[in-house]
Amino acid sequence: xxxxxxxxxxxxxxxxxxxxxxxxxxxxxxxxxxxxxxxxxxxxxxxxxxxxxxxxxxxxxxxxxxxxxxxxxxxxxxxxxxxxxxxxxxxxxxxxxxxxxxxxxxxxxxxxxxxxxxxxxxxxxxxxxxxxxxxxxxxxxxxxxxxxxxxxxxxxxxxxxxxxxxxxxxxxxxxxxxxxxxxxxxxxxxxxxxxxxxxxxxxxxxxxxxxxxxxxxxxxxxxxxxxxxxxxxxxxxxxxxxxxxxxxxxxxxxxxxxxxxxxxxxxxxxxxxxxxxxxxxxxxxxxxxxxxxxxxxxxxxxxxxxxxxxxxxxxxxxxxxxxxxxxxxxxxxxxxxxxxxxxxxxxxxxxxxxxxxxxxxxxxxxxxxxxxxxxxxxxxxxxxxxxxxxxxxxxxxxxxxxxxx
Amino acid sequence: xxxxxxxxxxxxxxxxxxxxxxxxxxxxxxxxxxxxxxxxxxxxxxxxxxxxxxxxxxxxxxxxxxxxxxxxxxxxxxxxxxxxxxxxxxxxxxxxxxxxxxxxxxxxxxxxxxxxxxxxxxxxxxxxxxxxxxxxxxxxxxxxxxxxxxxxxxxxxxxxxxxxxxxxxxxxxxxxxxxxxxxxxxxxxxxxxxxxxxxxxxxxxxxxxxxxxxxxxxxxxxxxxxxxxxxxxxxxxxxxxxxxxxxxxxxxxxxxxxxxxxxxxxxxxxxxxxxxxxxxxxxxxxxxxxxxxxxxxxxxxxxxxxxxxxxxxxxxxxxxxxxxxxxxxxxxxxxxxxxxxxxxxxxxxxxxxxxxxxxxxxxxxxxxxxxxxxxxxxxxxxxxxxxxxxxxxxxxxxxxxxxxxxxxxxxxxxxxxxxxxxxxxxxxxxxxxxxxxxxxxxxxxxxxxxxxxxxxxxxxxxxxxxxxxxxxxxxxxxxxxxxxxx
Numbered sequence: 106x107x108x109x110x111x112x113x114x115x116x117x118x119x120x121x122x123x124x125x126x127x128x129x130x131x132x133x134x135x136x137x138x139x140x141x142x143x144x145x146x147x148x149x150x151x152x153x154x155x156x157x158x159x160x161x162x163x164x165x166x167x168x169x170x171x172x173x174x175x176x177x178x179x180x181x182x183x184x185x186x187x188x189x190x191x192x193x194x195x196x197x198x199x200x201x202x203x204x205x206x207x208x209x210x211x212x213x214x215x216x217x218x219x220x221x222x223x224x225x226x227x228x229x230x231x232x233x234x235x236x237x238x239x240x241x242x243x244x245x246x247x248x249x250x251x252x253x254x255x256x257x258x259x260x261x262x263x264x265x266x267x268x269x270x271x272x273x274x275x276x277x278x279x280x281x282x283x284x285x286x287x288x289x290x291x292x293x294x295x296x297x298x299x300x301x302x303x304x305x306x307x308x309x310x311x312x313x314x315x316x317x318x319x320x321x322x323x324x325x326x327x328x329x330x331x332x333x334x335x336x337x338x339x340x341x342x343x344x345x346x347x348x349x350x351x352x353x354x355x356x357x358x359x360x361x362x363x364x365x366x367x368x369x370x371x372x373x374x375x376x377x378x379x380x381x382x383x384x385x386x387x388x389x390x391x392x393x394x395x396x397x398x399x400x401x402x403x404x405x406x407x408x409x410x411x412x413x414x415x416x417x418x419x420x421x422x423x424x425x426x427x428x429x430x431x432x433x434x435x436x437x438x439x440x441x442x443x444x445x446x447x448x449x450x451x452x453x454x455x456x457x458x459x460x461x462x463x464x465x466x467x468x469x470x471x472x473x474x475x476x477x478x479x480x481x482x483x484x485x486x487x488x489x490x491x492x493x494x495x496x497x498x499x500x501x502x503x504x505x506x507x508x509x510x
Numbered sequence: 511x512x513x514x515x516x517x518x519x520x521x522x523x524x525x526x527x528x529x530x531x532x533x534x535x536x537x538x539x540x541x542x543x544x545x546x547x548x549x550x551x552x553x554x555x556x557x558x559x560x561x562x563x564x565x566x567x568x569x570x571x572x573x574x575x576x577x578x579x580x581x582x583x584x585x586x587x588x589x590x591x592x593x594x595x596x597x598x599x600x601x602x603x604x605x606x607x608x609x610x611x612x613x614x615x616x617x618x619x620x621x622x623x624x625x626x627x628x629x630x631x632x633x634x635x636x637x638x639x640x641x642x643x644x645x646x647x648x649x650x651x652x653x654x655x656x657x658x659x660x661x662x663x664x665x666x667x668x669x670x671x672x673x674x675x676x677x678x679x680x681x682x683x684x685x686x687x688x689x690x691x692x693x694x695x696x697x698x699x700x701x702x703x704x705x706x707x708x709x710x711x712x713x714x715x716x717x718x719x720x721x722x723x724x725x726x727x728x729x730x731x732x733x734x735x736x737x738x739x740x741x742x743x744x745x746x747x748x749x750x751x752x753x754x755x756x757x758x759x760x761x762x763x764x765x766x767x768x769x770x771x772x773x774x775x776x777x778x779x780x781x782x783x784x785x786x787x788x789x790x791x792x793x794x795x796x797x798x799x800x801x802x803x804x805x806x807x808x809x810x811x812x813x814x815x816x817x818x819x820x821x822x823x824x825x826x827x828x829x830x831x832x833x834x835x836x837x838x839x840x841x842x843x844x845x846x847x848x849x850x851x852x853x854x855x856x857x858x859x860x861x862x863x864x865x866x867x868x869x870x871x872x873x874x875x876x877x878x879x880x881x882x883x884x885x886x887x888x889x890x891x892x893x894x895x896x897x898x899x900x901x902x903x904x905x906x907x908x909x910x911x912x913x914x915x916x917x918x919x920x921x922x923x924x925x926x927x928x929x930x931x932x933x934x935x936x937x938x939x940x941x942x943x944x945x946x947x948x949x950x951x952x953x954x955x956x957x958x959x960x961x962x963x964x965x966x967x968x969x970x971x972x973x974x975x976x977x978x979x980x981x982x983x984x985x986x987x988x989x990x991x992x993x994x995x996x
Contacts, residue, residue, distance in 0.1 A: 166664070171608075172609035174612055190612055212693070229639065232637050244637065246635050282633055
């Protein structure tokens with residue numbers, strides 16, 4: 106019994122004393138920061154020093170732009186030292202920290218400041234092509250960064266340099282919000298612009314901006330043809346004048362031009378071409394009958410030409426028709442052109458067959474060696490009286506009451 | 511016969527093996543965006559330099575920015591690099607990888623979330639490929655673990671400046687600089703709590719307990735019940751908003767409408783309402799905080815000006831989740847949720863429905879009203895109240911749930927009967943009056959059915975839960991009805 110009491114007493118003492126220890130450690134001076142520096146240059150080691158307290162080595166929580174971590178203490182000469190990890194000291198920005206002792210009363214922050222040193226000129230430029238005329242522009246964005254990939258301090262000078270035709274310009278811009286930028290306006294002329302930048306003695310790469318001509322202005326058209334006969338064989342070539350924008354820059358190659366041809370009966374024919382050095386060519390075959398064309402060209406939605414007219418004369422004034430073999434074989438020809446030469450092969454000849462004034466059939470054949478022959482088979486065209494009409498090259502001949510038997 | 515069975519079996523197998531991917535899913539054309547991270551984010555008015563910003567680009571930038579935060583939180587929680595490369599450029603991601611490597615070797619993990627962002631677009635380049643954003647007063651909540659042991663819980667407000675590049679269709683962070691950081695000190699205005707002495711009751715409709723806002727919702731039924739409650743001399747009801755049922759982060763407007771009708775019915779009958787949020791929600795994990803907060807934000811901002819509202823109850827009996835989810839985690843969640851609710855509604859008091867008297871002092875400085883539930887023996891109640899009053903001298907106390915089941919059938923032959931229940935209410939009302947407590951009893955009706963999710967599937971529990979009402983399931987007032995108030 107006596108034994109038990111002593112035992113309890115001892116245990117009690119132990120408990121009390123341990124409680125007292127906790128108490129006293131609570132009462133001892135809280136951990137205090139000894140380091141007074143709060144601004145560091147990026148890349149330099151940062152060590153936070155604190156008063157040591159009773160052999161305790163609490164962790165240090167610290168957090169920067171990219172993340173947070175815990176740092177263990179090193180005891181040294183009655184102080185606690187925390188070495189901030191390199192991946193934190195090499196990035197600029199605020200680092201806040203808390204000593205994770207019991208009451209977490211020691212907390213603070215320090216700044217890691219950027220250095221005025223440029224290692225790379227991170228350059229972005231766009232759009233890569235702009236329009237001449239002084240209203241369109243491209244934007245140069247430069248982020249000068251140091252060797253640790255940090256943006257340089259605000260208000261660092263960046264020289265933006267441009268070369269265009271005979272001019273070379275240099276503009277000073279200053280970093281703000283981590284970047285520096287400059288709008289580069291086009292001049293009146295088209296061409297290529299070279300852009301680069303420099304900061305603290307470091308130069309960027311060269312960048313190229315294409316300054317294209319602006320939209321085309323109205324233009325003229327011309328036509329060229331071997332002769333003015335409607336032979337359905339030769340080719341008429343249209344071309345534009347040199348198409349230019351309002352600043353007199355030749356439009357970019359490949360500008361698409363459409364030629365609209367309105368013929369004598371109001372039908373529309375179309376041919377197209379794309380420009381090379383401002384001129385677009387387009388071709389079309391001659392009509393095979395006498396016609397009047399009026400032609401106008403467009404760059405869709407942007408510019409148009411004047412209107413020109415072309416006349417095509419008929420190549421065949423007259424032709425002969427012979428009936429043979431019970432009038433069932435109709436020989437058309439010789440079909441002769443303007444110099445009495447045989448018409449080139451391929452001219453369309455159309456035979457229209459009427460019975461009792463009703464159109465029964467239309468047969469189209471093409472000329473070969475100046476002649477066309479139509480054969481009317483008895484199985485199809487019964488014996489009887491027919492009217493025939495033959496058309497070619499815009500002329501026609503009619504034969505009434507021809508009897509087939 | 512057997513042969514036929516075998517053949518049909520084999521043919522069944524063949525036809526199964528012949529089924530392939532559905533054509534519509536072959537090209538993976540549908541991409542469903544799952545909301546994972548939705549902190550409060552409000553853009554400052556757009557006055558950026560460079561090209562004018564449009565909504566479509568701003569939206570894309572915002573989505574990728576929040577995703578960048580999300581993948582970073584996941585990476586630091588798990589110390590794995592998955593997802594980082596989508597949202598940080600080649601050189602920027604190295605900085606995150608360095609942290610992950612360091613924290614992995616040191617066995618440090620960080621669970622974090624951001625609760626609020628106020629970005630300003632500083633610059634948008636002419637070609638639409640580069641943007642600079644300053645995000646001011648980002649509220650960051652962090653839990654830092656060393657060897658799986660929590661060593662720090664901290665909330666900071668920081669300002670970040672960022673350069674974004676549009677690469678491969680992602681807005682990626684190129685430079686990230688923390689410009690300032692301070693401890694977060696939410697300001698909480700003092701809220702008046704003396705507008706009403708609560709004499710109320712926990713309410714569920716008779717036919718649809720725990721499913722009040724479902725298809726069977728009828729304002730008339732609720733209005734009738736509210737009239738009964740008002741006529742009985744009570745002045746308030748406590749109702750429950752279930753997190754999943756109301757649509758989680760994207761609150762279903764139809765549910766809001768039903769809740770509004772309920773509040774309207776209360777107002778028409780002269781009753782005040784305590785709305786309990788986050789019912790049936792038990793996941794307090796940091797990764798879901800932003801989603802939880804959007805849920806609360808929608809509901810609180812919708813009803814903060816409703817005349818019937820008297821208080822917000824953040825969560826019903828959260829202390830029951832202490833064991834399974836970690837006490838500090840649950841408390842941190844509640845703490846931050848209170849800050850959020852108070853930031854939106856600066857008028858109505860906030861409370862937490864603790865399931866016992868021992869938990870009541872938790873967060874006593876944060877809540878405006880201390881609520882607790884009591885289902886234990888009445889003999890110890892008086893003492894428990896005295897203890898609580900000593901610990902919480904300056905906040906009103908509400909006995910927010912109490913009651914007795916009158917079930918003594920097959921599953922619980924020795925249970926209390928209707929008379930016991932009446933005696934219980936008579937006695938507890940005396941204690942309430944003596945201690946000048948505010949109260950809300952459990953509950954108006956005996957229920958026909960109780961969902962398994964509430965008390966489990968054991969019949970003696972479910973049947974007990976069905977008989978807590980002052981009115982039985984045939985609509986007849988039980989003896990206890992006389993003692994519904996003091």
